[in-house]
Amino acid sequence: MNCKDIKENLVSMLYGELEPDKAKQIQSHLKTCSSCRQTYKELKETVKLLERWKDENPEVNFLFVTEPASIWKKWGEKIRQFGWKTCLALGIPMAAVAILLFLAILNFRIHYNNGEWNLSFSLIPRKEEIDQKNEFTKALTELQKETLLLTSRMIKESEYRQKQTFALTLSQFAQNLEKQRQRDLALIEHTLQGLNLSTEGKFAQTNKVLADLIYLTSYTMEKPNQ
Amino acid sequence: MTDKKLIELFLKGDITAFNRLVWCWEKPLFNFVYRIVGNKETTKDICQMTFIRMFKQLKKLRDPEKFSSWIYRIALNLCRDEFKKKRNNHIVYLDELLSDEESINSIGQLPDKNSKTPEETYHQKQISELLKRAILLLPEEQKVVLIMKQYQGLKFTEIAEILKEPLSTIKSRLYYGLRSLRKILEESKLNEEALSNEL
Numbered sequence: 369m370n371c372k373d374i375k376e377n378l379v380s381m382l383y384g385e386l387e388p389d390k391a392k393q394i395q396s397h398l399k400t401c402s403s404c405r406q407t408y409k410e411l412k413e414t415v416k417l418l419e420r421w422k423d424e425n426p427e428v429n430f431l432f433v434t435e436p437a438s439i440w441k442k443w444g445e446k447i448r449q450f451g452w453k454t455c456l457a458l459g460i461p462m463a464a465v466a467i468l469l470f471l472a473i474l475n476f477r478i479h480y481n482n483g484e485w486n487l488s489f490s491l492i493p494r495k496e497e498i499d500q501k502n503e504f505t506k507a508l509t510e511l512q513k514e515t516l517l518l519t520s521r522m523i524k525e526s527e528y529r530q531k532q533t534f535a536l537t538l539s540q541f542a543q544n545l546e547k548q549r550q551r552d553l554a555l556i557e558h559t560l561q562g563l564n565l566s567t568e569g570k571f572a573q574t575n576k577v578l579a580d581l582i583y584l585t586s587y588t589m590e591k592p593n594q
Numbered sequence: 595m596t597d598k599k600l601i602e603l604f605l606k607g608d609i610t611a612f613n614r615l616v617w618c619w620e621k622p623l624f625n626f627v628y629r630i631v632g633n634k635e636t637t638k639d640i641c642q643m644t645f646i647r648m649f650k651q652l653k654k655l656r657d658p659e660k661f662s663s664w665i666y667r668i669a670l671n672l673c674r675d676e677f678k679k680k681r682n683n684h685i686v687y688l689d690e691l692l693s694d695e696e697s698i699n700s701i702g703q704l705p706d707k708n709s710k711t712p713e714e715t716y717h718q719k720q721i722s723e724l725l726k727r728a729i730l731l732l733p734e735e736q737k738v739v740l741i742m743k744q745y746q747g748l749k750f751t752e753i754a755e756i757l758k759e760p761l762s763t764i765k766s767r768l769y770y771g772l773r774s775l776r777k778i779l780e781e782s783k784l785n786e787e788a789l790s791n792e793l
Contacts, residue, residue: 375765375769376762376764376765376769378765378769379765379768379769379772380750380765383743383750385750387751395696410773410776411769411772411773411776413776414772414775414776415744415772417725417779418725418740418744418745418775419744420718420721420722420725421721421722421725421726421745422622422722423621423622423745424625424628424719424722425621425625426620426621426638426641428638430616430620430638430641430642430645445610516785561785
């Protein structure tokens with residue numbers, strides 16, 4: 369093996385990829401050839417120095433492909449991830465607590481008494497609360513009935529009064545109208561009488577003038593004949 | 595769960611399997627791309643595009659056993675596209691504004707190896723930065739092989755398959771890559787004492 373052919377084998381030996389037989393040949397050559405020995409030493413040193421450059425963390429999320437997975441699929445994946453037993457051991461108590469909390473929220477109470485806030489919740493509503501609620505409902509219903517009755521009475525009363533007022537007003541109006549009519553008739557009668565008298569006087573005067581005129585005419589006609 | 599199993603699940607419609615695949619591969623892929631391009635923002639973009647392409651084309655992968663080669667090839671092609679774009683548009687990354695001379699000279703200022711924890715962190719970062727800059731100066735073909743072998747832990751046969759090159763070419767590129775790197779480190783006034791201290 370000559371020095372020219374050795375370079376490929378040197379790098380193979382450097383990275384432990386040389387067959388044992390060939391490695392022995394190279395080793396024996398290195399023992400005799402100081403130049404190749406020096407080269408190998410330098411290569412080894414360089415490789416060792418290169419090892420000082422450590423890998424770095426990318427510090428970035430390159431790609432996160434997601435699919436629009438259904439809720440059931442996601443839960444299925446989680447169950448597969450944690451295992452059935454773990455899921456049941458954690459899930460059942462959590463579900464129970466969630467249900468209890470939900471029921472408790474329905475009867476959640478906040479009290480303020482003499483500057484103190486009290487917070488309480490219970491699964492079942494208290495008996496006095498239920499009684500109090502029932503009494504209140506009953507009283508409210510009765511009050512509503514009374515109010516309804518009173519309102520209907522007021523309406524009826526109002527209607528009756530309205531009718532009476534209307535009838536009274538109507539009769540007063542009729543009376544006034546009758547009086548006015550009587551006055552008008554009297555006035556017409558009086559006017560007619562005055563007119564009659566005046567006309568009769570004027571007729572008499574006219575008759576007298578006509579008689580005088582007839583007399584004068586007859587006198588005038590008789591005089592030339594004489 | 596193996597890559598093959600995850601791919602099978604994904605092809606059956608399990609999206610979470612794809613996410614797991616991404617989670618498994620994000621760190622190695624990120625470090626692979628970062629060591630090639632040397633810029634974190636570009637690395638993030640390339641990794642993102644790699645995973646998108648993986649999502650779209652995974653159905654076309656005939657042999658799931660060759661998934662790792664396949665994904666490295668995608669990432670590498672995207673890196674090459676990025677280099678082309680950068681060359682055509684004359685893009686300079688902000689962290690490259692430090693001149694080569696400055697960056698290489700700074701290799702000589704290796705801190706003491708036996709430093710305490712906060713200093714050690716700083717020391718580690720500095721070493722990583724210096725090595726990054728030195729590797730970026732290598733020709734692309736040597737750099738890719740060196741990163742695949744040294745940091746991704748791929749076998750020579752796997753690298754040959756990804757790059758579709760003969761095995762001897764891969765080994766030769768690695769040999770010359772390591773030699774060039776050594777030369778760059780030496781030319782950067784990295785004194786032997788500091789280097790021997792590191793080693």
